[in-house]
Amino acid sequence: MIVFERLQLGENMFQLNSGFIKWKHLFLILVLFAAPVQADELLLVNGDRLSGTVKSMDGGKLTLSTEYGGDIKIKLSSVKKIITEEPVRIHLDNGWKLKGSLTPIEGGGVRVKSAQTGQSAVVDWRRITAVNPPESNWSGSISAGGSMQSGNTDLNSITLGFETNRKTEDDRFRLRFLHNYSDEDDSVTSRNTYGSMKIDHFVKRPLYVYFAAEMLKDEFKDLNLRTILGPGVGYSLWDDAKSSLDLEAGVTYFSQDHELGVDEQWATYRLGAEYALHWSDRLKFNVESQLYPRVDDTGDYKWRNESNIKTSLGSGWALKLTNLIEYDSKPTTGIKETDVTSTLALDYDF
Structure with missing residues (x-):
């Protein structure tokens, strides 16, 4: 028998053991306290937030893959901030190529953190010309x-x-x-x-x-x-x-x-x-x-x-x-x- 510690509330004492917990209650507890599924997030200029997976950014448009609407193409000029959980490949206007997760910082910049080295680089969001460009x-x-x-x-x-x-x-x-x-x-x-x-x-x-x-x-x-x-x-x-x-x-x-x-x-x-x-x-x-x-x-x-x-x-x-x-x-x-x-x-x- 699994017994949780007794909890005292004022003068009342009670003891909860596993015999009184139904399997459906246990399942509900696991669902409520499970960690949320990680996803990329976009903050648009109009204040809307979209979540999904950033697939690519090319030709002035960003493609976000979502469970609720499939692939959505968004004009880059409409995106204010971007946050990615998984590393992405980005190209800058000076020809540099970086790979890492993206998080926004104050002033309109983006922090690119490498998953391999742990090092970070800060770039201006406007200098990013492509995200996950096609290999061919x-x-x-x-x-x-x-x-x-x-x-x-x-x-x-x-x-x-x-x-x-x-x-x-x-x-x-x-x-x-x-x-x-x-x-x-x-x-x-x-x-x-x-x-x-x-x-x-x-x-x-x-x-x-x-x-x-x-x-x-x-x-x-x-x-x-x-x-x-x-x-x-x-x-x-x-x-x-x-x-x-x-x-x-x-x-x-x-x-x-x-x-x-x-x-x-x-x-x-x-x-x-x-x-x-x-x-x-x-x-x-x-x-x-x-x-x-x-x-x-x-x-x-x-x-x-x-x-x-x-x-x-x-x-x-x-x-x-x-x-x-x-x-x-x-x-x-x-x-x-x-x-x-x-x-x-x-x-x-x-």
Whole structure:
């Protein structure tokens, strides 16, 4: 028999033994005094509190997994404080990476405590750019556009495009393909195929190294094949949910196989820039520019500038307007210096 100590209240004495405790009463006592289940907690700007498990924070939104509502996405601007019980991986705007549990401190800061070393670091909440970012993130798009005209003039054109991207914590990979074709009154007026591949590796954010390759076939530029290969370094000036800007510099091997002219190979510098702006969830703008001046004659250069505006139609579909400018300061005899191509295509993102 299990006996609890006697308790004295004034002049009354009583004794409680296990024989008088029903199993259901014992179960109730265990439930009432059990430790509460630990969970992450968010304090919103409007004063609301949410509990669950912080899964990730990327693209300006935080994902909280809850038992009562599944995964909930919350705008980062709506979150005032965050507390996590389990360690999370966070990225800062200066490229640093930390792992630990998060607790708020006065003044809007966050304390990151490592579970392995027990050491803590205090960071400004506004400097956190990602929480538990995906180890690997594939994305891409397929686009197609065209036109047809008949009557006094028979005109046909088609544009096909494909792009895939992969992002990890330290690396970025991109592969692109673009084909344009048009004819007028049964005569081909344009036919070109462009492909590119680029690999970035962040040595320490925002600094990264890259290797880039481009190929172009265009019979109306007397190009059986143009090949551009080379490494370089890049610097990400900023990269957030609203916009990003990368600047790059490197050297390349430049080769041109002509159908009629003399084949050429030389070395060039490569100066590049890429800017992206998300005006809203439905409207995005992007521009890429590369300049290739020859090492032995900087007055001889090639320039390629591609800009596009994409507006979402919903369910992954979008309309994409692209403007491409290609300039050759010293083209082959009979070839114009500047080519401008504008296309409107239906785009599907995956």
